[in-house]
Amino acid sequence: MLRRCIRNDGTIIARRYAPIALVFLGLAAAPLSRAQTNLGPITVGAGLRTSFVDTEPTGGDSTDKFLLNDIRLYVNGPVYEDIKFMFNTDYDGATNKLEVLDAVARIEINPMFNIWAGRFLPPSDRANLYGPFYAHEWNVYTDGIQDGYPAVFQGRDNGVAYWGTFAKKVKVSLGAFDGGTVNGRNTVLGAARVQIDFWDPEDGYYLNGTYYGDKNLLALGGATQFQGGRTDSTADFLLEKKVMNGGAFSIEAEFSDYNRLGGYIGAYGHSEGAYGLASFLFPKQVGVGKFEILGKYAKTEFSQGPTPSFSEKNTSFNFNYVMKQFNARLMTFYQDTRFNRQMSNFWQAGIGLQIQM
Numbered sequence: 245m246l247r248r249c250i251r252n253d254g255t256i257i258a259r260r261y262a263p264i265a266l267v268f269l270g271l272a273a274a275p276l277s278r279a280q281t282n283l284g285p286i287t288v289g290a291g292l293r294t295s296f297v298d299t300e301p302t303g304g305d306s307t308d309k310f311l312l313n314d315i316r317l318y319v320n321g322p323v324y325e326d327i328k329f330m331f332n333t334d335y336d337g338a339t340n341k342l343e344v345l346d347a348v349a350r351i352e353i354n355p356m357f358n359i360w361a362g363r364f365l366p367p368s369d370r371a372n373l374y375g376p377f378y379a380h381e382w383n384v385y386t387d388g389i390q391d392g393y394p395a396v397f398q399g400r401d402n403g404v405a406y407w408g409t410f411a412k413k414v415k416v417s418l419g420a421f422d423g424g425t426v427n428g429r430n431t432v433l434g435a436a437r438v439q440i441d442f443w444d445p446e447d448g449y450y451l452n453g454t455y456y457g458d459k460n461l462l463a464l465g466g467a468t469q470f471q472g473g474r475t476d477s478t479a480d481f482l483l484e485k486k487v488m489n490g491g492a493f494s495i496e497a498e499f500s501d502y503n504r505l506g507g508y509i510g511a512y513g514h515s516e517g518a519y520g521l522a523s524f525l526f527p528k529q530v531g532v533g534k535f536e537i538l539g540k541y542a543k544t545e546f547s548q549g550p551t552p553s554f555s556e557k558n559t560s561f562n563f564n565y566v567m568k569q570f571n572a573r574l575m576t577f578y579q580d581t582r583f584n585r586q587m588s589n590f591w592q593a594g595i596g597l598q599i600q601m
Contacts, residue, residue, distance in 0.1 A: 286321035291377050295596035302589040313337045326353050343397050356408040363402050367417040367437035368467050369478040372399045373451040380453035382577040382596045387558045388544030389517045393476050394426035394506040401426055412445040423471050431472050439465035456569045457492030474505035491527030517544030533567035554586040571600045
């Protein structure tokens with residue numbers, strides 16, 4: 245079966261969590277020493293994704309699994325005025341290891357001038373910049389399209405990037421990253437992204453897959469990465485409209501072209517595909533949350549490999565109970581994956597729980 249190793253990605257800036265505010269401690273009876281400067285609040289947070297999945301391959305035995313998909317710890321805080329530090333870890337359920345997710349020095353002067361250095365998400369498609377915790381669907385990064393960019397861990401790479409937002413509508417990011425850690429080619433990997441928000445603006449560097457009706461959004465983005473004549477390119481689209489006093493209608497789409505850089509299957513030098521996703525968040529609150537329905541269709545073509553070209557088609561549905569947006573949601577999912585050759589068809593169904601604080 246064809247499954248991308250899930251990033252159990254997405255990263256996270258302090259504004260996205262409901263953080264615990266801590267203050268550097270000083271002695272009440274004594275003045276602060278040079279080593280005890282009060283820099284203001286540090287934010288600490290945590291996130292958990294866990295699920296039950298039933299997999300039914302064509303002509304094979306079914307499997308049932310309880311998974312601890314991710315558990316993350318987030319720490320963010322100021323160093324000096326416009327200099328901040330972000331450190332996040334992630335337990336990767338696929339490898340059963342705890343890894344450094346983000347370790348970033350953030351120089352944030354104003355909305356138009358920001359420099360990040362360390363390990364973080366390079367300029368790439370919206371799907372990479374929202375990660376699994378801020379994706380709209382549960383089975384993210386399994387369609388052959390979303391976030392096929394090369395990465396050292398969970399979509400991240402080591403490097404430096406500039407990003408800025410102009411007139412609250414145009415967001416630009418440019419970066420240089422370490423190629424050797426992601427693909428063994430010891431030349432710099434360049435990355436760039438441009439996004440236009442035609443309606444409400446989106447703050448910050450990282451993004452969401454939905455805003456659950458908090459914004460009227462019409463956003464169009466394009467990204468590319470390049471290294472020694474090899475390229476990745478994507479174009480992504482998100483429309484979200486508030487409806488019926490508390491509901492929301494969303495459409496998300498993406499086109500990808502991975503040309504000898506990244507992609508879902510390393511043995512195939514080229515892949516391209518597209519998906520469309522639509523959802524409706526019902527406005528009526530039931531208990532502590534709202535119900536949501538979501539559907540998605542994706543198709544990808546893989547070529548330039550050791551065997552003839554082949555295609556993958558994914559059809560998926562979610563029925564979700566959204567209690568506190570990304571901080572508490574229960575998501576049921578079904579996904580049917582079919583290939584015209586090379587791979588075996590299969591379908592999956594399950595239920596996932598996400599909690600953040």
